[in-house]
Amino acid sequence: MAGVSKKTVSRVINDSPLVRGETREAVKAIIRETGFAPDPQARGLAFRRAFLVGLIYDNPNPQHTVSHQQGLLDAFQGSGFELVVRPVDRTSPRRLDDIRSFVERQKPFGVVLPSPVSEDEALVALLKELDCRYVRIASVPLDEPDRMVVSHDGEGAAQAARHLADLGHRRIALISGPPNFRSSHERRKGFEAGLAERGLSLDPALVRQGGYTYETGVEAARELLALKDRPTAVFALNDEMAAGAYTSAHAAGLNVPAELSVVGFDDAPIAARLWPPMTSVRLPLRDMGRLAGELLVPTVQRQPVLHDVQPELIVRASTAAFPTS
Amino acid sequence: MAGVSKKTVSRVINDSPLVRGETREAVKAIIRETGFAPDPQARGLAFRRAFLVGLIYDNPNPQHTVSHQQGLLDAFQGSGFELVVRPVDRTSPRRLDDIRSFVERQKPFGVVLPSPVSEDEALVALLKELDCRYVRIASVPLDEPDRMVVSHDGEGAAQAARHLADLGHRRIALISGPPNFRSSHERRKGFEAGLAERGLSLDPALVRQGGYTYETGVEAARELLALKDRPTAVFALNDEMAAGAYTSAHAAGLNVPAELSVVGFDDAPIAARLWPPMTSVRLPLRDMGRLAGELLVPTVQRQPVLHDVQPELIVRASTAAFPTS
DNA sequence: GCACCTAATGATACCGGTGTCATTTTCATT
């Protein structure tokens, strides 16, 4: 090496304050010249902590997973952290053993839990027991602020409600989500709040429960459209079910948006590809991943640090004024 | 420990032949009882090779990425390997430096390259230079067999061709893909071969080049449907473009499938959610990932080892006999 | 029963960093 001991180089790399500015610069110069980079394995061994972050997901929507990955990696840029993926089956009891062995063996620096895994309190309890850092991504605060990325699904749903109300709709149906998803409650609450702002309320007769799947959306919409006094608009709590509503509208011979306005949630790729292109609430998934990453690891902070994210209503062609001119 | 030295335990763990059967069993028993698992960091440090596999992808289709991840993890079950994800921008020259620093620093056991990254010969050359194991996933053999998972896209396209031909279609259009994707050529060649089997050939006037995106599909189909003697069926080389064909059919007031049959490729989630549900060629993405994983790492081989994968035509409602009754 | 060869095991260094604590340097104070 160039003048100093192994340990001093180590100090420079780890930003220890115990190095003279002069020495520090000299070492840094050598590091730049030689392109030296410490071995993560050896560092991890000595630290008893790997420079890995786990993404533990169980999301039927691949778009979510990939966007979160992207965002996390945005945050890890240049920090030397790697992202390892761990799909789990949230319904399987084995998931806890899987995660336990993962954490105990790999000693990851931390893990990220997107919804719906973020709502798995048994899993979170396990992580606490194992003293493993984590950040949850969910529609609502479930934990201390610096362990949470909150997507404010309610606000997005409220935007959808205001949009439909402002278009003149009064008979607005809701296809809700599975009760064991927090997002389902948040979106519904937000939707009702948005309606209330416009002096409307949700008619219980126009609510059907779905399961966040295409098939349940088809069925729920089929029932709603078969009502004597059928709704003029329907809000589905995710795009899969909204796509199902399209299908049932087609089956019933109803034109979207002339006879039925449809709004979805997620702005999945499918939203823009259906005919007519669907109005939907977009979540900034990549930014959410990035925020989670920034909360978890000591970021190099090249890019501005995010502090919050907000959903956004993307208005396309599946919503029209009622009564239609 | 229980009777033997550190090194002997190490030998047992690494399946060294230099241990007496008796000793081996004794050590294994203790390992089972105590649930001992070697530290991957330490092992990696000593081996100068991490127990990580990188997935280097640049695929606009999140379904592909997530399915490949699933398959790889299927293969890694119990092997102690972890999957780390590395999205790259295949058009950026920086990608090579990114991957070089990843491989040099992390020393991954190997990497998996799904299409289109698998066709990036500069990147593959780099991996060879770095002496990094890799497996490519592509539509056609590009390398030694044990470094390749071949998806036989041509055969899938041929199935689509035979299907349309057997339905009585004669004026069959093709929306091709970008020329810098091997899959684009393979699918096209396979499609022509399938037509030839039925005594048909592709009319150059009915071919439009697309770019594997929704928008290019819209445009290509728009042109095709505006022809004086318009096609009765169209095969798009991926589902995104096929969705675009739906859009243009809607815009032209044409009914699918009565006036236009449409077949896509990939069987993306969107295929089943469009109206009418779309016929498409399904690639066994998860199996492809699993096969790649089995080729790369010494698998525990609990599940049967895969040797090949084949595409499959999923017939839905976007294709009908012509002339329509 | 002894020499001898092979199979099985162990002692020790080492992988590439970090923690601890002793040592040296620096610099303000007297």
Next chain:
DNA sequence: AATGAAAATGACACCGGTATCATTAGGTGC
């Protein structure tokens, strides 16, 4: 210039495994 405290640096053990090579155990031939 001597003193002492604080700041900077280095020596060495250690993280938890594996490689190398020496050593011991076990079996064979005569």
